[in-house]
Amino acid sequence: MLDVVVVEAGYGAMPVLRGVTLKVGIGEIVAVLGANGAGKTTLNRTISGLVRASAGRILFAGDDITRAAPDQIVAAGIAHVPEGRRIFPNLTVRENLDLGSYRRGRARRAANLERALTVFPRLAERLGQSAGTLSGGEQQMLAIARGLMSEPILLILDEPSLGLSPRLVEEMFELIARIREAGVAVLLVEQNVVQSLEIADRAYVLERGAVSxxxxxxxLAADPKLKKSYLGM
Amino acid sequence: MSLLLPSIINGLTTGAIYALVALGLTLIYGVLHIINFAHGSLLMLALYAAFFAKTLLGLDPYAALPVLLLGFFALGYALQRWVIDWASHGRDQNILLVTLGLALVIDNLALFFWTSTTRTIDVPYAFEVVDLGVALVPLPRAIAFVGALVLAALLWALVGWTDLGKAIRAVAREKEGARLVGIRVEHIYAMSFGIGTACVAAAACLLLPTFYVTPQVGYAFVLVAFTTVVLGGMGSFLGALVGGLLLGVVEALCGLFLGESLGQIGIFALFILVLLLRPTGLFGARLA
Structure with missing residues (x-):
């Protein structure tokens, strides 16, 4: 469904991705692992159109989205929940969720809102509160709920467990599993290697901008190389 | 003291126009984070448009308002999208210079084509008054007051309740998050600039029946509008509205007590006072 084919991308003259090839199938959870600076976030930003690929192709549901703008990519059914959440702190929780369906899913906004609030009951209590006053964990939930408001076919999650307490991390991974059960494919970028590999179907390890x-x-969880470099065993 | 109440009411009618001009300025500032130096020139252009609509087409300024509103919205949209954004490469200091350059070009073109002659229009209702019991208000000023408040309320509703308004506020604070939900940031910038420009078109139509137009006319208003925006709090809607009305009243009262020509002293005295005591403005920042 998502095909990233030998994609190269970077910032200015600095290449970050040096020919990444990766696939996500319908309803799959695919984990992308790798050290800081390996290019995981750039990969996500390239898929969602924030960074232009300088070479290679990105296909989604049969369409070439390599040169598509971010809004066209949202319209096609990819929702990217970025690292650092990027919620709208000056808007209320409710308004943040409304804007989740700005480009896609607007017709079923009310129904999707209700569904998002059953998944994240804590947000329901805070609908009228400005999003900037939420705790870190709540902001992360809001960011994911906002992503789900666009009825994505593929959800990209960048470090969703970053900065959360261990109990919330546990909850986050359960949640990701539930999102997949609802039929949404998930591309999961995580530092949390063990838990990611537990819920993922397949995984890629990025090293210096390429799949290693x-x-x-x-x-992969049993791979001695990976164990050595990431799990410290 | 029998002049006090009429003065205050007169000040409120002027203040409503200040507020309308300032609302446009504060919207553009709040979203694009730039000071739009061309704002006064666009007001001047709108005054000329309303003037020529009356003299060439026989269209009353109030009837021309919806047309000019749409026309100047389109002009503002196009200016931001295809002139300011294109020429500034998205860098704030460049945007500042581009709007300043635009102001110079528009002002001098106006001077070239229309000369510095002061022009006014004649409307049949110019000397009609509304009797409020405590004061007589010239009809055009009463219309300007009500019209400006209605437009401010519409703008408030637009920014507060529509998806466009939410997107405008979202872009003001979190551009990347906005892109990720599929908001086209350049489009929202241009929409904000267009709406801000539409505000001066409306102000021009409400103003012209009791005012004049020259190529320099924008400065008088935009200076007060800048003051209003800072006074109310940069980017604050409520601040622009209250600030505009307040400045209108202060100006009228100073005019009453110090003499007509010294009315504006009060505006800047109040401005300095607010800067000293409350530098973030009366209402802080709402949009940004």
Whole structure:
């Protein structure tokens, strides 16, 4: 469904992605692992159109979205929940969620809002509050709920567990599993290697802007190389 | 003291126009984070448009208002999208210079084509008054007051309740998040600039029946509008509205007590006072 084919991208003259190839199938959870600076966030930003690929192709549901603008990519069904959440702090929780369906899913806004609030009951209590006053965990939930408001086919999550308490991290991974059960594919970028591999179907390891290792999540979890470099075993 | 109440009411009618001009300025500032130096020139242009609509087409300024509103919205949209944004490469200091340059070009073109002659229009209702019991208010001023408040309320509703308004506020604070929900940031910039410009077109139509137009006319208003925006709090809607009305009243009262020509002293005395005591303005920042 999502096909990233030998994509290169970077900022100015500095290349970050040096030919990344990766696939996400319908309803799959795919984890992308790698050290800081390996290019995980740039990969996400390139898929969602914030960064232009300088080479290679990105296909989504049969369409070439390599040169598409971010709003066209949202309209196609990709929702990107970025690192650092990027919620609208000056707007209320409710308004943040409304804007989640600005480009896609507007017709079913009320129904989707209700569904998002059953998934995130804590947001329901805070609908009229400005989003900047939420706790870090609540802001992360809001960012994900805002992403779901656009009825995505593919949800990109960038470090969703960053800065959350261990209990909330646990909750976050349960939530990601539930999102997939609802039929949404998830591209999950995480530092949290063990838990990511537990819920993912497949995984890629990025190293210096290229895929160095890929396979079934269970296979990778047992891979001695990965164990050594990421799990410290 | 029998002059006091009429003075205050007169000040409120002027203040409503200040507020309308300032609302446009504060919207553009709040979203694009730039001071639009061309704002006064666009007001002048709108006054000429209303003037020629009357003299060439026989269209009353109030009848021309909806047309000019749309026309200047389109002009503002186009200016931001295809002149300011294009020429400034998205850098704030460049935007500042581009709007300043635009102001110089518009002002001098106006001077070239229309000379510095002061022009006014004749309307049949110019000397009609509304009797409020405590004071007689010239009809055009009463219309300007009500019209400005209605437009301010519409703008308030637009920014507060519509998806466009939410997107405008979202872009003001979080551009990247806005892009990620599919908001086209350049479009929202241009919409904000267009709406801000539409505000001066409305102000021009409400103003012209009791005012004049020359190529320099924008400065008088935009200076007060800048003051209003800072006084009310940069980017604050309520601040622009209250600030505009307040300045109108202060100006009228100073005119009453110090003599007509010294009325504006009060505006800047109040301005300095607010800057000293409350530098963020009366209402802080709402949009930004």
């Amino acid at each position: 290792l890929e396979g079934k999540a269970a296979t």
